[in-house]
Amino acid sequence: MKIGVLAMQGAFAEHIGVLQRLEIEAVEVRKIDQLDDLAGLIIPGGESTTMLKLADIYRINETVKTKASAGLPVWGTCAGAILLADEVTNAGPHMPVSLGLMRMTVRRNAFGRQVDSFEVKLPVAGLGCEPFPAVFIRAPLIESVLPPAEVMARLGNGTIVAVRQGNLLATSFHPELSLDDRFHRYFIGMAETYLAQKRA
Ligand SMILES: NC(=O)CC[C@H](N)C(=O)O
Numbered sequence: 001m002k003i004g005v006l007a008m009q010g011a012f013a014e015h016i017g018v019l020q021r022l023e024i025e026a027v028e029v030r031k032i033d034q035l036d037d038l039a040g041l042i043i044p045g046g047e048s049t050t051m052l053k054l055a056d057i058y059r060i061n062e063t064v065k066t067k068a069s070a071g072l073p074v075w076g077t078c079a080g081a082i083l084l085a086d087e088v089t090n091a092g093p094h095m096p097v098s099l100g101l102m103r104m105t106v107r108r109n110a111f112g113r114q115v116d117s118f119e120v121k122l123p124v125a126g127l128g129c130e131p132f133p134a135v136f137i138r139a140p141l142i143e144s145v146l147p148p149a150e151v152m153a154r155l156g157n158g159t160i161v162a163v164r165q166g167n168l169l170a171t172s173f174h175p176e177l178s179l180d181d182r183f184h185r186y187f188i189g190m191a192e193t194y195l196a197q198k199r200a
Helices: 012-021 048-057 060-069 079-084 182-199
Strands: 002-006 025-029 040-043 074-077 085-088 102-107 118-122 132-136 141-145 150-154 160-165 168-171
Touching: 002 012, 002 182, 012 025, 012 182, 040 060, 040 079, 040 182, 048 060, 048 079, 060 074, 074 079, 079 085, 079 102, 079 168, 102 160, 102 168, 141 160, 168 182
Parallel strands: 002 025, 002 040, 040 074, 074 168, 085 102
Antiparallel strands: 102 141, 118 132, 150 160, 160 168
């Protein structure tokens, strides 16, 4: 199975590294034809405005929307989660509209500046009892979700930081920067289900 990582900008190399450690063929996606034959796509962290603009120039946004709507598993981490949201409360004047695939409202840069980055042990529904070491870097928070989107994880104060909506997954934090690969294995599981359904 092949999993793509959008490689316009941001932390794509780290995701590729985790996938390769898990012996998954990982593809850097910069052109629309590289979206063919994927079992899943990861949209990494980085800078959401820049990433949206570049993906728009290379006409990737529309193709990702079409493929995700047809069932392709897509996982957005940090800036990638912002791209998946159907509403961004503080988008800024130069930010193109997001892909709008998930029924959730996100607030960018919700935890302060880059120096305020932090790591927490986060209980995550679906990943077992052991909390996940979640790394937050100038992260967005998820203000609200609407069905069919479902909350997978919240911080101790109730802030939503991970959401699943069918074939779509969003995390405010960076699982590719921790040594724990359970989130990547969870997404690979979604990709396996997708392939099995396609073959059936
Ligand atoms: N680590 C990240 O992906 C940060 C996201 C970035 N602050 C943005 O709003 O686009």
